[in-house]
Amino acid sequence: LGLIGGNGYTIGNTSTATISLYDDEPARVHAELDDAICIEQATADVGKVVFRRLGLRTHALTVNYSISGSAGNGVDYNTIAETITINADKGSFTQTITPINDSQTEGTETVTLTITSVTGGTAGGTVAPAPQNTATLDIRDDETVDVTLIAQDKTCAEQATPDTGNFSITRSVSAATPLTVFYTITGTASNGTDYTTISDEVTILAGQTIA
Numbered sequence: 001l002g003l004i005g006g007n008g009y010t011i012g013n014t015s016t017a018t019i020s021l022y023d024d025e026p027a028r029v030h031a032e033l034d035d036a037i038c039i040e041q042a043t044a045d046v047g048k049v050v051f052r053r054l055g056l057r058t059h060a061l062t063v064n065y066s067i068s069g070s071a072g073n074g075v076d077y078n079t080i081a082e083t084i085t086i087n088a089d090k091g092s093f094t095q096t097i098t099p100i101n102d103s104q105t106e107g108t109e110t111v112t113l114t115i116t117s118v119t120g121g122t123a124g125g126t127v128a129p130a131p132q133n134t135a136t137l138d139i140r141d142d143e144t145v146d147v148t149l150i151a152q153d154k155t156c157a158e159q160a161t162p163d164t165g166n167f168s169i170t171r172s173v174s175a176a177t178p179l180t181v182f183y184t185i186t187g188t189a190s191n192g193t194d195y196t197t198i199s200d201e202v203t204i205l206a207g208q209t210i211a
Contacts, residue, residue: 001016001017003015027056027123027125028055029118033049033137034050035048036136036137036138037140038098038099038140047138049113049137051063051092052091057088059088060088061121063118065114067080071111076100077098078100105175106177107177107206112134149167153165169202169211178203181204181211182200
């Protein structure tokens with residue numbers, strides 16, 4: 001409740017008060033993202049997953065979860081356990097994902113936490129249905145990748161058997177993930193009219209440096 005002004009009285013220092021109303025059913029726990037992106041850098045930009053319970057808060061809950069994704073636990077981010085505790089009278093627990101800063105260019109990697117079970121007290125708890133039982137965040141590199149464009153075959157000719165021209169797009173280091181590069185198309189020749197239609201992007205495949 002919150003007091004409002006009226007005739008014949010003034011409002012003191014305490015003007016609002018809150019009472020929490022809890023269900024007596026077992027609490028349901030779900031996972032949500034508080035910060036979905038973390039970056040490898042000198043001062044780590046962390047990611048956060050919140051395990052939140054809805055319902056009874058009279059007892060502590062142990063939340064067990066699985067860890068998956070392309071990032072390695074203890075390799076790409078500081079080791080985390082596969083269980084957390086939401087204390088009695090608390091509505092949530094925040095799990096922090098702290099990326100490990102390395103010199104490798106790995107592209108964006110993922111961390112997925114999926115609740116598997118909830119226990120505690122006499123009432124216990126339940127797992128929220130998918131997709132509310134899972135949260136995925138990204139770990140991004142801070143390394144710079146240089147991309148270059150070269151015309152490997154600078155001339156092409158209209159003839160019965162086409163004499164083709166070739167561009168190559170190269171990245172400075174390979175990575176475990178693909179890289180999509182965008183470019184503009186200009187010149188006096190028309191795309192799709194004077195030569196076979198080309199798109200305005202190309203993907204350098206995972207583990208490759210050239211496309």
